[in-house]
Amino acid sequence: MTPTVGGPQRAAVLVTDGYLDLEFWYPVLRFREAGVDVAILGPEADSTFYSTLGYPVVPDKSTSEAAENCDLVVIPGGAAAERLAGDEGALALLSSLAGAGARVVTIGKGALVAAAANVPVEAQCQDADGLPQLFRTLLGAD
Amino acid sequence: MKLGEARIAVLAENQYQELELWYPVLRFREGGADVVVVGPKTAQMYSSKLGIPVVSDVAAAALAPDDIDVLVIPGGFAPEAMRKSADVIDLVRKVHDGGGIVAAICHAGWVLASAGIAKGRQLTCVPVIRDDVLAAGAEYIDKPVVRDGNLITSRLPNDVPVFCAEIIRAISELDAHRGSGATWPAPGPRASAAYDVPARLVQAPAGRATANYTTTSALVGS
Numbered sequence: 001m002t003p004t005v006g007g008p009q010r011a012a013v014l015v016t017d018g019y020l021d022l023e024f025w026y027p028v029l030r031f032r033e034a035g036v037d038v039a040i041l042g043p044e045a046d047s048t049f050y051s052t053l054g055y056p057v058v059p060d061k062s063t064s065e066a067a068e069n070c071d072l073v074v075i076p077g078g079a080a081a082e083r084l085a086g087d088e089g090a091l092a093l094l095s096s097l098a099g100a101g102a103r104v105v106t107i108g109k110g111a112l113v114a115a116a117a118n119v120p121v122e123a124q125c126q127d128a129d130g131l132p133q134l135f136r137t138l139l140g141a142d
Numbered sequence: 143m144k145l146g147e148a149r150i151a152v153l154a155e156n157q158y159q160e161l162e163l164w165y166p167v168l169r170f171r172e173g174g175a176d177v178v179v180v181g182p183k184t185a186q187m188y189s190s191k192l193g194i195p196v197v198s199d200v201a202a203a204a205l206a207p208d209d210i211d212v213l214v215i216p217g218g219f220a221p222e223a224m225r226k227s228a229d230v231i232d233l234v235r236k237v238h239d240g241g242g243i244v245a246a247i248c249h250a251g252w253v254l255a256s257a258g259i260a261k262g263r264q265l266t267c268v269p270v271i272r273d274d275v276l277a278a279g280a281e282y283i284d285k286p287v288v289r290d291g292n293l294i295t296s297r298l299p300n301d302v303p304v305f306c307a308e309i310i311r312a313i314s315e316l317d318a319h320r321g322s323g324a325t326w327p328a329p330g331p332r333a334s335a336a337y338d339v340p341a342r343l344v345q346a347p348a349g350r351a352t353a354n355y356t357t358t359s360a361l362v363g364s
Contacts, residue, residue, distance in 0.1 A: 021160055021161075021192070022164050029165055029302055030169065032303045033169075051192075052340075053193045053194065128164070128168070128335035131168050132171040132172035133172075
């Protein structure tokens with residue numbers, strides 16, 4: 001599928017231990033459905049990170065090696081957001097991407113990370129129930 | 143029919159696979175559809191394999207099959223519990239036989255087999271139950287999504303994007319609702335994807351002095 005005209009072409013979703021399953025996976029899979037090139041970025045590329053309930057994921061790249069730009073960054077919530085808010089590598093990456101023009105979107109406690117990096121938030125929702133409206137905004141109708 | 147006009151029912155039971163239930167629910171809500179979660183009972187909590195709770199909006203027996211445009215059957219191990227419910231199996235069969243769209247992913251092939259709607263059909267499923275769908279008379283195809291008329295099937299959680307895209311294409315081919323919607327739940331709050339306390343699976347004895355047990359769910363700490 002071709003990405004929506006005017007919508008994101010390349011997105012990044014941040015992850016670390018303690019992420020909330022739906023706040024992380026819905027964006028990743030929804031971007032794939034929409035044809036958006038989506039990368040999962042974590043503290044280490046070759047490590048497995050687990051959700052609060054134990055759902056595993058291995059990132060595509062580490063936050064320290066993810067140099068190429070993207071036009072949208074999604075920060076899911078959960079305890080993971082509290083960890084990322086204290087992760088200098090993740091904050092530096094977020095600051096760099098936002099400085100290069102990437103829009104930042106947060107879900108739940110993901111707002112803590114944006115605040116810690118001092119980057120503006122373009123759109124946000126409070127929890128998983130807000131994901132449909134958030135992605136209607138990001139990707140357009142249907 | 144536009145996605146935003148569709149009435150979509152998603153089945154739930156204990157040990158459902160998290161993304162195979164919630165991605166369709168959230169995805170179709172994003173498109174404006176009215177999505178309800180259906181279980182053997184109304185207002186019953188079911189736990190995912192890992193502990194995400196979902197509370198059913200309505201019981202399978204309370205819905206007229208013609209009031210459902212699309213019936214989604216998630217996988218995980220929930221299909222083992224679903225096939226124990228005559229109401230659930232009856233609903234699946236009648237939605238299918240009445241021309242509604244039935245969409246099944248992963249282990250949900252078991253439900254198709256129990257409903258007797260797999261015979262002679264092209265479908266896919268999680269590879270581990272390939273032999274079961276073959277025994278039910280289906281033609282197994284190893285592809286991310288397979289559509290055979292009003293039957294849409296996928297394999298695993300990674301397939302939910304193409305699974306839902308195919309369902310949306312099928313909805314676009316529907317002319318109108320088949321039923322009046324008289325049994326469809328009135329507008330109001332629907333099953334929530336947000337939770338404060340996870341659920342846990344609980345084994346309940348099947349009777350006095352028996353080694354058999356059944357699986358239920360409860361909130362952690364309760």
